[in-house]
């Protein structure tokens with residue numbers, strides 16, 4: 001079949017990071033609905049604040065109170081797609097805003113009620129605060145043209161700022177469609193049949209597994225697929241010691257680059273049924289396939305590789321439980 005496979009993928013990880021004392025104070029200010037800048041050098045002010053002067057790398061100085069208002073300098077208009085989790089109901093702008101009294105620009109949303117024609121260079125805007133500020137950049141829902149007359153109680157210059165924020169949650173999540181391409185789909189379909197299908201370049205004779213459609217060295221279309229055994233040699237490896245979501249076995253275990261016999265490129269996979277400290281560069285390994293019912297057009301059809309030498313093998317604890 002000369003069509004490409006495609007599959008939905010998600011890349012995600014949780015992430016919590018420290019923010020530093022100056023940004024921590026800035027975030028604590030947002031929690032109190034107060035906008036702080038920071039002095040740098042002789043006469044400049046940054047808002048949002050930074051720990052270090054981006055020009056001289058010197059530590060930034062004293063915090064200063066700023067009016068939560070500014071001027072739009074540049075923007076791009078956003079039509080949110082269905083399913084996006086947006087804090088504003090209508091289309092809006094992502095904009096650079098020069099806060100009054102600051103020398104840099106602040107990147108944030110501007111809400112003009114869904115009307116892109118109201119976005120102009122020099123547009124005056126004010127902060128719209130979140131209903132329940134928590135010490136996050138999202139305590140500013142957006143900027144917006146100031147209401148006439150001003151909304152009473154929208155900001156409170158006397159509010160207690162409190163302790164600096166120490167850490168913030170910054171999780172990462174991307175949903176996307178992986179399109180394998182016609183060439184790689186050949187090897188993926190082979191995986192569903194417990195077959196390693198390699199391809200050779202007619203120009204430079206390089207053999208690939210996994211194989212693309214064109215030679216990476218001379219760009220020629222590769223020859224028809226042929227079957228190889230799937231045994232190979234470890235060319236380099238690492239021992240994974242950190243647990244993270246999605247792992248099929250508990251650490252420690254080995255992930256290796258494996259040069260399959262008869263091929264010139266490398267394959268990355270787990271090496272199990274062996275003590276991690278017994279793994280070595282040059283070790284001969286063989287594939288262990290998933291049960292018939294679990295085979296799919298994916299490298300996951302190979303559960304892992306193990307030493308060819310049975311005297312090096314040890315049982316894999318917990319593996320079947322983690323696979324479930």
Ligand SMILES: [Zn+2]
Nearest residue numbers: 201204215218
């Ligand atoms: Zn080639």
